[in-house]
Amino acid sequence: MALFRFKQRSVLPGFGLTMGLTLTYLSLLVLLPLSGLVVKSSTLSWREFFSIIREPSVAASFKLTFGASLLAAGVNAVFGLIVAWVLVRYQFPGRKIVDALVDLPFAMPTAVSGIALTALYAPNGWFGCLLKPLGIEVAYTRLGVTIALTFIGLPFVVRTLQPALEDLDVEVEEAAASLGATRWQTFLQVIFPLILPALLTGFALAFARALGEYGSVVFISGNIPLETEIVPLLIITKLEQYKYADAAAIAVVMLAASFLILLFINFVQWWSRRYAE
Amino acid sequence: MVEQALRRVGAFDSTSGGALMAVAAPLAKRSVTSKAKHSTRPIGEPRWVRRLLITIALGFLGLFLVAPLMAVFVQALERGWVFYLRALGKHDALAAIRLTLLVALIVVPMNTIFGVLGAWAIAKFRFPGKSVLITLLDLPYSVSPVIGGMIFVLLFGKQGWFGPWLEENNLQIIFALPGIVIATLFVTFPFVARELIPLMQAQGTEEEEAAQLLGAGGLQTFWRVTLPNIKWGLLYGVILCNARAMGEFGAVSVVSGHIRGETNTIPLHVEVLYNEYNVTAAFAVASLLALLALLTLVLKSCLEWKTAEELSAAETGYLGD
Numbered sequence: 001m002a003l004f005r006f007k008q009r010s011v012l013p014g015f016g017l018t019m020g021l022t023l024t025y026l027s028l029l030v031l032l033p034l035s036g037l038v039v040k041s042s043t044l045s046w047r048e049f050f051s052i053i054r055e056p057s058v059a060a061s062f063k064l065t066f067g068a069s070l071l072a073a074g075v076n077a078v079f080g081l082i083v084a085w086v087l088v089r090y091q092f093p094g095r096k097i098v099d100a101l102v103d104l105p106f107a108m109p110t111a112v113s114g115i116a117l118t119a120l121y122a123p124n125g126w127f128g129c130l131l132k133p134l135g136i137e138v139a140y141t142r143l144g145v146t147i148a149l150t151f152i153g154l155p156f157v158v159r160t161l162q163p164a165l166e167d168l169d170v171e172v173e174e175a176a177a178s179l180g181a182t183r184w185q186t187f188l189q190v191i192f193p194l195i196l197p198a199l200l201t202g203f204a205l206a207f208a209r210a211l212g213e214y215g216s217v218v219f220i221s222g223n224i225p226l227e228t229e230i231v232p233l234l235i236i237t238k239l240e241q242y243k244y245a246d247a248a249a250i251a252v253v254m255l256a257a258s259f260l261i262l263l264f265i266n267f268v269q270w271w272s273r274r275y276a277e
Numbered sequence: 278m279v280e281q282a283l284r285r286v287g288a289f290d291s292t293s294g295g296a297l298m299a300v301a302a303p304l305a306k307r308s309v310t311s312k313a314k315h316s317t318r319p320i321g322e323p324r325w326v327r328r329l330l331i332t333i334a335l336g337f338l339g340l341f342l343v344a345p346l347m348a349v350f351v352q353a354l355e356r357g358w359v360f361y362l363r364a365l366g367k368h369d370a371l372a373a374i375r376l377t378l379l380v381a382l383i384v385v386p387m388n389t390i391f392g393v394l395g396a397w398a399i400a401k402f403r404f405p406g407k408s409v410l411i412t413l414l415d416l417p418y419s420v421s422p423v424i425g426g427m428i429f430v431l432l433f434g435k436q437g438w439f440g441p442w443l444e445e446n447n448l449q450i451i452f453a454l455p456g457i458v459i460a461t462l463f464v465t466f467p468f469v470a471r472e473l474i475p476l477m478q479a480q481g482t483e484e485e486e487a488a489q490l491l492g493a494g495g496l497q498t499f500w501r502v503t504l505p506n507i508k509w510g511l512l513y514g515v516i517l518c519n520a521r522a523m524g525e526f527g528a529v530s531v532v533s534g535h536i537r538g539e540t541n542t543i544p545l546h547v548e549v550l551y552n553e554y555n556v557t558a559a560f561a562v563a564s565l566l567a568l569l570a571l572l573t574l575v576l577k578s579c580l581e582w583k584t585a586e587e588l589s590a591a592e593t594g595y596l597g598d
Contacts, residue, residue, distance in 0.1 A: 010402050012485050013495035018398040025391045029463055030416055033428035036438070040431050079337045086334040090327055098335065100578040104342045106517075107570040107577075109524025111544040112563040115551050116345035119352055119560075126344065151341050183322055212421025214527035215544070219551065232423035236531060239427060242436055251424045258419045262412075 037255070041248040052249045057225055058234060062253070065231040068142060069210035072149035073157075077203045080157030081195075087158070088165040102158050105151055110215025117148050118219040140222030145230060148217045153206030160202035164195045197272030201265050208261040211254060349567045352560035364561035372538040373546035373562070379454075380542060381522045384461045389515055392469025397499075399470070400477035401485065411474065417466045426460045426531030452534030457542065460528040465518045472514035473507055480506055509583040516580070520573040524566055 041049070052058065086092075087099050105113065121128045121138035128139060138144045168191065176186040214232040221228040231254060238247035322330070354361055364370065395414060399407060417425060431437050433450040443450060450456045484506070488498040504511075526544040533540040541549060543566055550559035 010482070011489050012401055012482060012498075013489075014499075015398060015402045015404075018394040019402075019404075022391065022395040022398050026395075026413060026466075029459070029466060031413065033432055033463070034416070034420070036431055037424070037428050079333070082330055083334040083338060086331050089321075090331055092331055096578070098338060100574050101338065101342055103574055103577065104346065104570065107520050107573045108346075109526060109544050109563075109566045109570065111526040111547050112349060112524070112566045112570070113345060115547065115556075115559060115563060116348045116352075119348050119556075120344055126348065147341075151345070154341060183326075208419055212423065212527075214421065214423050214530070232421050232527065235421075235423050235427060239430055239434075239531060244431060244434075244436060247427060248431065251421075251427060254421055254424060258421075262419055 034255075037248055037251055040244065041252040044245055044249055048245075049249050052246050053253060057229065058250060060226045061229045061231050061234045064142060064145065064228065065211060066257075068146045068149055068230075069207050071146050072153055072210050073203050073207035075146075075150050076153045076157045076206045077199060080154055080202060080206075081161060081199060083154075084158045084161035084165055088162055103155050105153075105216075106155050110152070110213070111219075113151060113216040114148065114219035117144075117151060117216065121147065121220060139220055140224065140228065142228055144220040144222070145217055145228055148220050149210040149213060152213050152216050153210050156205035156209060157199070157202035160198050160205060161195060164198035168194060197268050197275075200268045204261050204265050204268070208258055211257055211261075346567065346571075349560055349564055352557065353564040355560075356557050360557065361561045361564075364558040365565070367558075369538045369541070369549075370546060370558075370562055373541045373543045374565070376454075376457075376539075376541065377523050377543045380457055380461055381519055383458050384465060384522045385515060385519050388462060388465050388518055389469050389511070391466075392471075392473060392514060392518075393511070395470040396473035396477050397503075400474050401482050414470055415467050417463055422464050422525065422527030423531055425463045426528035429456060429459050429463070429532055451532050452536065452540060454540070456532035457529050457540065460532045461522050461525050464525050464528045465521045468518035468521065469511065469514035472510050472517070476507055476510040477503075509580050513577065513580045516573055516576050520569060523569060 044052070053062070083102065087095065087102075118139055119125050121131075121144055123129065123132050123137070123139065125139070131138060136143070138147060172190055172194075173186055176190045177183075181189070212232060214230070214236075217230050218233055221230060221233075223229055223233055231250060235247045235250050235254075238244075238250065321327070399410060399414075430451055433439050433443060433456065435444070435451070437451075450459070484502050485498050488502045493501065523542075524544055525542075526548075529542055530545060530548070533542065533545055535541060535545060535549065537549065543562060547559050547563045547566070550556075550562060
């Protein structure tokens, strides 16, 4: 194995053992099962594959999942930027508690978030009863799906932006101000381009998380076929009907989407590094 | 090059401090900026803009984070403490709690051990393909938990690849404890290694090399030198891993089969109660998980400044060399 030639360079022991065990564990638990999914879907011909994906219920759920995830990530990009900005730049009482609370969607089990959001936005819930007279229905609609996905994606944007905002050089802003730029101009033309890579990365991470999210959405979505059925739920439905090939085909599309997002994030990081140099 | 030339001429005196600063910048930056953060800024937004932004941020967080959190506890106690405690004491609820604890008791130690092994191999040695390996370790993060559960159904389910063989030998993985454990192992796989790798990379290998030179064995070096250095970061990873292991819903939901009192973990039991319109009981059980989430956040925040301290200590140690 080519890997082991490099071992002699270090005086520390255990490279062969730890690397061997790590690779074995990784392969058994992650790589082989995931490749099994790809193999399973490759037993389908292209024609079968496309007929599964174009099935009305499948196509509708793809549209919903991608649309709502994109919208939720967009909302998070705007409000996440404001939250991160406020947490990094301003002092106010309770700032540290608020900062810790941002991770709540990470820490809270998704099923709990799901039923809590449903209780809030159901027609008789705290928010639902306020919105109902306005003619806005949230629970069991696409809007509800979007709200759940916004909840789940928020920490990704905030946590990616915070270090970028902290690393900004004050001098650059001072220079802009001393050259006569207004604060808004400084933000748009100096600060925003510098934090754009982090904002895009956070957006992409929130989007990726939303695509795969299940627990926090299934309760508030109501799972109405062709209306509010998200892709992960559809996969579970297909599995319950023992339509393994269908489920695999849908899952492969989702995997491909995650892979593309990962590529996008790597590209953004490469681009920002080049920009920085 | 220009700077070197200038220094040779001796004309660089006044700015040589600047050049040094530039070298130290990546390491020292954090402490410099955090100091700058607290000083009164010469430039900044007008007060009304600041107030407006703070209001928007807090309003958004209140709406999206605080309200759901409060809803859990208010709903759980809607029918009073007696009902709350009785809901938690029900046979199925206790079975779910036991199962969740058992799963966490298996999953967390396993992923901790392999997380430490992986971090040791990745952070302490140089080898080609390191970044690919780190990406692969992160893979479960970027895969939907539903897909994480499904891949094991494809392998071990009744109509999966090993299904017939398992049935012949009377082994059950899917719709039983092993399936739940495997699916949870998958989704919580990256947590510990992910925390340890940057920490161990920042700490470098000098201390371990010194221990080796002084005659310590491999395990001795790990226990006496490495472990004390990474203990807070390790604990951080373990806490996050545990929170996810106990709260995982999507992946477990695919492989568990929802057998009441047998293969229902706490989150699945919440779902069952909720779908039976037993809403208050569902929230009572859910409040346990919400408390776990809050505890996780508190511990996490406490550990964050500890690890930050360790990192900066490691970095200043670096600078001293």
